[in-house]
Amino acid sequence: MTLIVAAASPFHGHVQPVLTVASDLVRRGHEVVVLTGSRFAEDVRAAGALHVSLPPAADFDDRQLDLYFPDRAAFPPGPAQLEYDLKHVFGDPTAAQYRALRTLLARRFPASVVISDPLFLGATALSLSAPPGRRPVTIGLGITMPTLLSEDAPPIGLAMPPLVGEGAKKRHRAMNDEVREVFSGAQRHIEENFGESGTELPGFVLDCLVTAPDHYLQLTVPEFEYPRGDLPASFRFVGPLPAVPRPPRPLPDWWAEVEHTERPVVVVTQGSFDNRDLGRLVRPAVDALADEDVLVVAATGRPDGPAVIEAAGAVPANARIGGYVPFDALLPHASVLVTNGGYGGVHEALRHGVPLVVGGDGEDKPEVAARVRWSGAGVDLRTGDPSPAEVRDAVLAVLAGPGYRERAQALRAAFERHDALEAVAEVVEAASGPLPTATAS
Structure with a gap:
């Protein structure tokens, strides 16, 4: 010992x-x-x-x-x-x-x-x-x-x-x-x-x-x-370190849609800490993808998150809003993660081979986003306050071809070594x- x-x-x-x-x-x-x-x-x-x-x-x-x-x-x-x-x-x-x-x-x-x-x-x-x-x-x-x-x-x-x-x-x-x-x-x-x-x-x-x-x-x-x-x-x-074990939480009542949809699942989050203003990334992403053939899952990381998003305007029909959503269960179904770019959260997505769209500022987030871009595993929005159009274009670019996912999966393979x-x-x-x-x- x-x-x-x-x-x-x-x-x-x-x-x-x-x-x-x-x-x-x-x-x-x-x-x-x-x-x-x-x-x-x-x-x-x-x-x-x-x-x-x-x-x-x-x-x-x-x-x-x-x-x-x-x-x-x-x-x-x-x-x-x-x-x-x-x-x-x-x-x-x-x-x-x-x-x-x-x-x-x-x-x-x-x-x-x-x-x-x-x-x-x-x-x-x-x-x-x-x-x-x-x-x-x-x-x-x-x-x-x-x-x-x-x-x-x-x-x-x-x-x-x-x-x-x-x-x-x-x-x-x-x-x-x-x-x-x-x-x-x-x-x-x-x-x-x-x-x-x-x-x-x-x-x-x-x-x-x-x-x-x-x-x-x-x-x-x-x-x-x-x-x-x-x-x-x-x-x-x-x-990277393995994901932090979290106490089991009940799955939201719309979880079956995540498991069985044939549409790409776009997960949006500002993490579990830097989420006081959900209008910086989560709400723009929800609005940006309202007319796209995707299922948007916004994991707000706060118990009042769904109410905050709903108070900011009608929630599009293709969006599902959650408070605490278990990422270990969610990421295997994700086609892309839209995130503000925390080092740990980005590595958690890459551990599942999920490509990224990163929009964050402050602390180390711009540097993390730059490495996502450099590694080929996603798009760097180069701002912490992107417009809906910027988010939409980035998500569609990631979904358009296999390149980003292939690089994300190559990083997953590197992690496994x-x-x-x-x-x-x-x-x-x-x-x-x-x-x-x-x-x-």
Whole structure:
């Protein structure tokens, strides 16, 4: 048995992948403590792990970011908001996270392995606090695109595929220099945060997120990520995590139509979190396809979703609106998924070989959409507020020929050649042993 600390920034999209890993490690007989936000205590216990809340300086409710970070709304999605988030949402909690980790390891739970999402910067500080062998083995889970700068691909934030041809590497390097300049203020701010924890950031923060851990396990396959010849030896593609088991829910009364229709089934969703304004993607998609020979299933991800959609206007005859619809049952019937582009949700669709139409902004969504386009598995709408006409044209393009589905199914086959949970377990079980005493100071 190995003692493991799993640390996650208090965001639903960060906590759930960590809990999937934690639950599997518990099943394998390991003992796991999850250090994360207080609101996730019940979820952690359901995974079979022990929950430890982050200290108040690092804890917040991701459903009310404007309450905790009132200045954030002034920064539009894109580089400006990313810089703000790096500074304040993820950077400012660094020292408090690090102290909480050190205290947990020294006084309560002498783990030999620490697993974290990349933006839990307290774990990055732990990786930098001492050489391997004098601290726990650290594992970074690549829950979104790798942030490491490369001469083989543009930096994140531009949502563009790699350039090709003569001069491509030179142009990528120039873009990297521009990004370092744009984020120079964030770099200084985060260096100060690391200084408060008694550690030193050895390079550009977006690089260190990937290079600092002893192992960095990227939760996708090479076929979905831009090729890079300069990845560190610690970096490994392990494939996506399996879908999160969910409690059984009753199927909607129109479910038989999904199972038996001969029309293409177009599934529309804004996920289970970024769905406060269903007028951004769900309603435009429902309206866009009203006159097409398809069955539209809108999975709103909220119990009042059907009422919200109906309040916005008459629901077309070919549309079925649900609150929580089980995707593991729905996606095998889908011909295309229209989504705002969360990393996990896109991989869930591709696990079923379903091509995509992606329309999202904010966080990592434009980068996910760009990779969907680059991989050939779908269409990138390049906006989080598409018009009905834009959605309709994209869906019809995906349905028009086999190319998108063939690429989605090729990615599904690539997924099947990997086992992310087994890869994590291999690293964990190779690092068994008590916490070195040097860390427990």
